[in-house]
Amino acid sequence: MKSRYILALAGMAVGLTSGFAQNSAQGELPAAPAATLQKQTESSAQESPAASVPAPVPAAPESSAAKPQPGASSQEASSSNQPAEPAKPVPPPPSNNAADDDESVATIRRTVNEVNVVFTVTDKHGRYVKDLKKEDFKVIDDSKPAAEIRSFHAEADLPLQVGLLIDASNSIRDRFKFEQLAAIEFLNQTIRRRYDQAFVVGFDVTPEVTQDFTDDTEALAQGVRQLRPGGGTALYDALYFACRDKLMKSDHKGPVRRAIILLSDGDDNQSHVTREESIEMAQRAEVIVYTISTNLSGTSHHGDKVLERIADATGGRSYVPFQITEVSNAFASIQEELRSQYAISYKPADFKPDGRYRTIDILAQVKGLHVRSRRGYYAPSQ
Numbered sequence: 001m002k003s004r005y006i007l008a009l010a011g012m013a014v015g016l017t018s019g020f021a022q023n024s025a026q027g028e029l030p031a032a033p034a035a036t037l038q039k040q041t042e043s044s045a046q047e048s049p050a051a052s053v054p055a056p057v058p059a060a061p062e063s064s065a066a067k068p069q070p071g072a073s074s075q076e077a078s079s080s081n082q083p084a085e086p087a088k089p090v091p092p093p094p095s096n097n098a099a100d101d102d103e104s105v106a107t108i109r110r111t112v113n114e115v116n117v118v119f120t121v122t123d124k125h126g127r128y129v130k131d132l133k134k135e136d137f138k139v140i141d142d143s144k145p146a147a148e149i150r151s152f153h154a155e156a157d158l159p160l161q162v163g164l165l166i167d168a169s170n171s172i173r174d175r176f177k178f179e180q181l182a183a184i185e186f187l188n189q190t191i192r193r194r195y196d197q198a199f200v201v202g203f204d205v206t207p208e209v210t211q212d213f214t215d216d217t218e219a220l221a222q223g224v225r226q227l228r229p230g231g232g233t234a235l236y237d238a239l240y241f242a243c244r245d246k247l248m249k250s251d252h253k254g255p256v257r258r259a260i261i262l263l264s265d266g267d268d269n270q271s272h273v274t275r276e277e278s279i280e281m282a283q284r285a286e287v288i289v290y291t292i293s294t295n296l297s298g299t300s301h302h303g304d305k306v307l308e309r310i311a312d313a314t315g316g317r318s319y320v321p322f323q324i325t326e327v328s329n330a331f332a333s334i335q336e337e338l339r340s341q342y343a344i345s346y347k348p349a350d351f352k353p354d355g356r357y358r359t360i361d362i363l364a365q366v367k368g369l370h371v372r373s374r375r376g377y378y379a380p381s382q
Contacts, residue, residue, distance in 0.1 A: 165261065166227055
């Protein structure tokens with residue numbers, strides 16, 4: 001009896017050792033099985049929707065669904081030799097999942113292959129041109145003509161999502177009051193009830209939201225009045241924050257124009273991110289940045305070049321008023337531009353979802369016209 005027991009244990013050990021050797025021969029298991037499963041699922045989904053079902057998980061529902069159905073009705077089993085027919089009223093879960101995966105992949109493919117750009121057109125005198133057609137433009141994406149123009153229309157009335165960023169550092173203390181009044185007037189003239197939304201951020205060493213998204217111009221004005229100058233300047237951090245944490249995460253239905261009006265002297269001495277990192281975040285959030293310089297020295301200033309670089313890279317415009325009263329004129333010009341834009345949607349040629357930066361050039365076919373848009377975008381990565 002004891003010898004039989006010992007032989008049985010030895011047989012089990014041999015079986016376990018054999019099974020382990022068989023599994024080891026297939027490949028060494030990684031340390032993180034959850035990551036392996038996710039990687040397998042992702043790679044399978046890219047190859048074929050039909051192969052996207054992991055073997056261990058759906059095998060149980062498939063076998064349990066297949067066995068009871070033929071035996072549930074002996075009459076059905078005898079009258080038909082086609083095993084697929086009993087599964088039609090209640091399809092097994094794996095086939096449903098495969099269909100959902102296939103639809104999901106198709107939706108993603110349509111989304112990443114389309115680029116939307118808002119742009120403005122001016123003549124040689126700087127006046128906005130608003131009556132152009134699709135045939136008047138040529139789109140170059142990553143140095144190649146766009147494969148297809150899917151939509152084109154003038155956008156004089158698209159809903160706005162506007163961020164007002166006001167430099168509240170010590171460097172602009174002497175002209176802060178007037179800038180507040182000009183900003184409030186801009187908001188009163190631009191934001192429409194139940195249609196547009198705006199928020200107010202003041203920044204010195206850190207950005208501070210004094211009024212979140214709202215269409216209430218009085219609440220926005222109160223947010224501007226709450227700002228008090230003092231401290232250093234972290235301009236790039238404030239722009240990065242407004243794009244990533246406010247505009248990129250905002251909910252909206254349908255197309256919308258996202259813009260930031262940045263009121264500052266362009267000096268930065270406290271930011272954790274660089275100028276180019278803040279520009280990249282604005283491009284990822286598809287935000288147009290308009291800058292108004294508060295440098296009134298009458299001479300060229302390093303900060304003015306910084307503001308010009310930010311505006312130019314995002315498709316906006318940089319204003320350098322010569323005197324404090326011209327700040328109001330800059331706000332009025334921005335308001336006019338936001339109501340004088342075009343929107344175009346196109347399919348790029350040779351598009352690859354590789355996360356790479358791709359350039360955009362929109363060329364006017366009519367001589368003497370100037371097009372201003374964002375310089376490029378970051379392709380999504382998969």
